[in-house]
Amino acid sequence: xxxxxxAFDNLIxxxxxxxxxxxxxxxxxxxxxxxxxxxxxxxxxxxxLDDFVWLWEKCGEDDIWEKLGYERIVSKxxxxxxxxxxxRLYDFLIEKMNCEAGNLFKSxxxxxxxxxxxxxxxxxxxxxYDNALNRLSEEILRKAAIFYIKVSFEExxxxxxxxxxxxxxxxxxxxxxxxxxMYEYYNVDDWDDITVxxxxxxxxxxxxxxxxxxxxxxxxxxxxxxxxxRYSNALGRLWDLRx
Amino acid sequence: MVTTFxxxxxxxxxxxxxxxxxxxxxxxxxADRAKIFHISKxxxxxxxxxxxxxxxxxxxxxxxxxxxxxxxxYMPGNPGMEPEGLRLLKFxxxxxxxxxxxxxxxxxxxYNDHTLFIEFARGNQHxxxxxxxxxxxxxxxxxxxxxxxxxxxxxxxxxVxxxxxxxxxxxxxxxxxxxxFDHFYxxxxxxxxTHNESNGYIxxxxxxxPFVTMxxxxxxxxxxxxxxxxxxxxxxxxxxxEKGV
Numbered sequence: 001x002x003x004x005x006x007a008f009d010n011l012i013x014x015x016x017x018x019x020x021x022x023x024x025x026x027x028x029x030x031x032x033x034x035x036x037x038x039x040x041x042x043x044x045x046x047x048x049l050d051d052f053v054w055l056w057e058k059c060g061e062d063d064i065w066e067k068l069g070y071e072r073i074v075s076k077x078x079x080x081x082x083x084x085x086x087x088r089l090y091d092f093l094i095e096k097m098n099c100e101a102g103n104l105f106k107s108x109x110x111x112x113x114x115x116x117x118x119x120x121x122x123x124x125x126x127x128x129y130d131n132a133l134n135r136l137s138e139e140i141l142r143k144a145a146i147f148y149i150k151v152s153f154e155e156x157x158x159x160x161x162x163x164x165x166x167x168x169x170x171x172x173x174x175x176x177x178x179x180x181x182m183y184e185y186y187n188v189d190d191w192d193d194i195t196v197x198x199x200x201x202x203x204x205x206x207x208x209x210x211x212x213x214x215x216x217x218x219x220x221x222x223x224x225x226x227x228x229x230r231y232s233n234a235l236g237r238l239w240d241l242r243x
Numbered sequence: 244m245v246t247t248f249x250x251x252x253x254x255x256x257x258x259x260x261x262x263x264x265x266x267x268x269x270x271x272x273x274a275d276r277a278k279i280f281h282i283s284k285x286x287x288x289x290x291x292x293x294x295x296x297x298x299x300x301x302x303x304x305x306x307x308x309x310x311x312x313x314x315x316x317y318m319p320g321n322p323g324m325e326p327e328g329l330r331l332l333k334f335x336x337x338x339x340x341x342x343x344x345x346x347x348x349x350x351x352x353x354y355n356d357h358t359l360f361i362e363f364a365r366g367n368q369h370x371x372x373x374x375x376x377x378x379x380x381x382x383x384x385x386x387x388x389x390x391x392x393x394x395x396x397x398x399x400x401x402x403v404x405x406x407x408x409x410x411x412x413x414x415x416x417x418x419x420x421x422x423x424f425d426h427f428y429x430x431x432x433x434x435x436x437t438h439n440e441s442n443g444y445i446x447x448x449x450x451x452x453p454f455v456t457m458x459x460x461x462x463x464x465x466x467x468x469x470x471x472x473x474x475x476x477x478x479x480x481x482x483x484x485e486k487g488v
Contacts, residue, residue: 061334068333073312091307092300099303 007044008145009112013120015149017177018159020217031224040232042239046116051093078178098137124186130194133205141205145238146212200237211241247283248387249354253362255391257419258401260459279474281481282358289362290335298322323423332369336377366428375447387484388454442479453483
C-alpha cells in the first residue's frame with residue numbers, strides 16, 4: 001500500500017454474479033462521503049476496471065460477425081443474454097485488465113497517490129480464481145488486496161433473476177447471466193479451496209503475498225445501516241492484513 | 244453564403260496522403276477552410292483506429308494462449324493484417340454505419356457547421372466498390388468522394404519513409420508490413436470503377452455520388468503547392484456535388 005495515503009491502492013472485488021459487487025460499488029460511490037469512505041472503508045476517490053464491460057462488448061461484436069455471415073468467436077445467444085462458449089475469453093479479459101491498468105499507471109505514475117483502483121470480475125469452475133488471480137500482472141498484485149463477496153450459488157441465482165426482473169421494468173434491453181451459464185460455469189468456484197476456507201489471510205500469487213478477506217453477504221440487505229458496518233468490518237480486517 | 248460538404252470520403256492507398264490532407268486542414272482557420280476547400284469545422288472517422296485496436300487485442304489473445312485472430316507480427320512490435328484477417332475490413336464497414344449513425348446522423352444540427360471525414364484504404368480482394376456498397380444510404384446521400392491517388396510504388400515508398408521518420412520520435416511507430424501490403428494493397432479497383440475519369444459520379448446502390456481523383460504526386464509539403472492541389476480538387480468536387488443535388 002502506498003505510504004502517501006491510508007487507503008487501498010488496488011482493491012480486487014470478486015465473487016459470483018449478483019453477489020453484491022455492484023451494490024458495494026454503488027454504496028461507496030453514492031451512499032458514503034469521501035471522508036467516511038476513507039475512514040471506514042480505506043478507499044479514496046476511485047477508478048473502476050470491470051471486465052463485464054469488455055465481455056459484453058465482445059458478445060456484441062459476435063452479433064456483428066453473425067450478421068456478416070461469420071461464426072461467432074466467444075459466445076452464443078442465450079435468452080436475453082449470452083452464453084460464453086469460448087472460456088479463453090476469461091483469460092483474454094484478465095490480460096486486458098493488465099493492459100488497461102498498466103496504461104493507467106504508465107500515463108500517471110502518481111496514480112495511487114490519491115486514488116484507489118477497483119478491479120472487478122467474476123469467475124467460475126474449479127480453477128476459477130486460482131487461474132484468474134495468478135494471471136494478474138505483478139504490477140497489480142504488488143499493491144493489491146482482495147475482497148471476496150460470498151453468497152451461495154442458490155442466492156446468486158436468485159439475485160441474478162431478481163435483478164433482471166427489476167431491470168425489465170425500466171428497459172426492454174435488460175439482460176442477465178443466462179441460467180445455463182449460471183449452472184454450467186458459475187455453479188462452483190475454487191475460492192474456498194484456495195483460501196482453505198479461511199475468512200481472511202494471505203494468498204501467494206506469482207510469488208507475491210496478497211491479503212484477502214471473505215465477506216458473507218447474506219442475508220441480502222439494501223439498508224445502508226446494515227451494509228455500512230458489514231463492509232467496514234470486512235475492509236477493516238483487510239486493511240489490517242495488508243501489513 | 245459559405246457552402247461545405249457534409250460527408251467527405253477520403254479514400255486511397257495506404258500512405259497516399261490522407262492523413263497529411265487532414266493535418267493540413269487542421270492548420271487552416273475555419274473561415275478560410277470553408278471558403279477555399281468547402282470544409283467546415285470537422286471530425287474524423289477512420290477505420291485504422293479499429294483495425295489497430297484489433298491488432299492490439301491479438302496481442303492479448305496471444306498472451307492468453309490463443310491464436311491471433313486478424314494479424315501477425317510480421318515485424319517486431321509492428322503487426323499487420325494477415326490474409327485471414329480480411330473479414331475485419333467488413334467489420335469496419337459495419338462499424339462505420341453504426342458509429343456515424345449514432346454519433347452524427349442522430350444530431351442533424353452537427354451538419355450545420357461541421358464536415359465529417361470518413362477515411363479508409365482498400366485494395367485487392369476487398370474492393371472500394373464492395374466497401375462503398377456496404378455503407379448505408381443515409382451516409383452515402385450526404386457524401387462526396389476525394390480519392391487521393393498515388394501509384395503502388397509511391398504508396399510503398401511513403402509508407403516506409405513515414406515509418407522511418409516516426410521511428411525517430413517514437414518506438415510506437417508503425418507501418419503496413421510488406422506482407423500485408425503485398426496481399427491487400429498492390430491493386431485496387433478505383434480507376435476501373437471510375438473508368439479512368441478524373442472526376443464525375445459513381446453509382447453506389449442506386450445513389451449518384453460525386454468524386455474527384457486527385458493526383459498526389461509528386462509528394463510535397465509546400466503549403467502553396469498543397470493549397471492549389473487540394474483547392475482545385477475540392478472546388479471541382481463541390482461543383483459536382485452542387486450539380487448532382
